[in-house]
Amino acid sequence: MAKTVAIANQKGGVGKTTTCVNLAAYFAAFGKKVLIIDNDPQGNASSGLGVEKHKLKHSVYSLIIGDSSAREAIIPTGVDGLDIIPSNIDLAGAEAELVDVENRERSLKTALAPIKDDYDYIFIDCPPFIGQLTLNALTAADSILIPMQGEFFALEGLTQLMNTIKLAKKILNPALEIEGVVVTMFNSRTNLVNSVAEEITHYFGKKAFATRIPRSVRLAEAPSFGLPISQFDPTSTGGIAYKNLAEEMLARNRDSYTPIENLAALKKRV
Numbered sequence: 001m002a003k004t005v006a007i008a009n010q011k012g013g014v015g016k017t018t019t020c021v022n023l024a025a026y027f028a029a030f031g032k033k034v035l036i037i038d039n040d041p042q043g044n045a046s047s048g049l050g051v052e053k054h055k056l057k058h059s060v061y062s063l064i065i066g067d068s069s070a071r072e073a074i075i076p077t078g079v080d081g082l083d084i085i086p087s088n089i090d091l092a093g094a095e096a097e098l099v100d101v102e103n104r105e106r107s108l109k110t111a112l113a114p115i116k117d118d119y120d121y122i123f124i125d126c127p128p129f130i131g132q133l134t135l136n137a138l139t140a141a142d143s144i145l146i147p148m149q150g151e152f153f154a155l156e157g158l159t160q161l162m163n164t165i166k167l168a169k170k171i172l173n174p175a176l177e178i179e180g181v182v183v184t185m186f187n188s189r190t191n192l193v194n195s196v197a198e199e200i201t202h203y204f205g206k207k208a209f210a211t212r213i214p215r216s217v218r219l220a221e222a223p224s225f226g227l228p229i230s231q232f233d234p235t236s237t238g239g240i241a242y243k244n245l246a247e248e249m250l251a252r253n254r255d256s257y258t259p260i261e262n263l264a265a266l267k268k269r270v
Helices: 016-029 060-064 089-097 104-118 132-140 158-171 191-207 217-225 237-252
Strands: 003-007 034-038 082-085 121-125 143-149 177-184
Touching: 003 016, 003 132, 016 034, 016 082, 016 121, 016 143, 016 177, 016 217, 016 237, 034 104, 060 089, 060 104, 089 132, 104 121, 104 132, 132 158, 143 158, 177 191, 177 237, 217 237
Parallel strands: 003 121, 003 143, 034 082, 034 121, 143 177
Antiparallel strands: none
């Protein structure tokens, strides 16, 4: 049965989607069967994997409101072993439509139940706010992965985030655990950034991943080509960082994987 990981932080611009797409792609490169749930109305995870959002017949929206099954909504990506249930702006309407639905926080969990045995890992990309979509993700997830930007403002809202997780665990999903915290957009040459990263590590202890994701032009460019960094530029600093993060996370889960013999061979010509 798949382990389901929600990638969430109520702050925007911290690298949630970048982490979701690239971590999932490396898990697939390591031989895992992986599914991404693009649970954000912006649909950036979908477009970042080359999905034409305006042509979608099925999506997370139709899944949540019960108009399609999970298997109907799944589409393959250009990455072997990686599928996605995509999203577009239609999903914004789900916030309002779920208000009067009984057990509305469990809509996504119920919809995903029939396909959990088909995958090793399911990653849910969450929107940058706490609403019905994020609560559905936290209810469906086994754990939450928190990307935090390596800047001072990352520490703002940390208490609110932890309170949200605590509340979700108490009311919606007692089994929910923190998978870990990853520092993103990291610049080791800046003293303040180093101090913030150390503060995050001190606060979360063993839950903080040793791998830190650097600021990278190549990471920013990859989505415009509809490719994860593993296929766009795997030997870049960002490509190597996400490979290391995937290995670290698999090791934490005591999950064996197929090593990548030639990292450069993953690259697609663009």
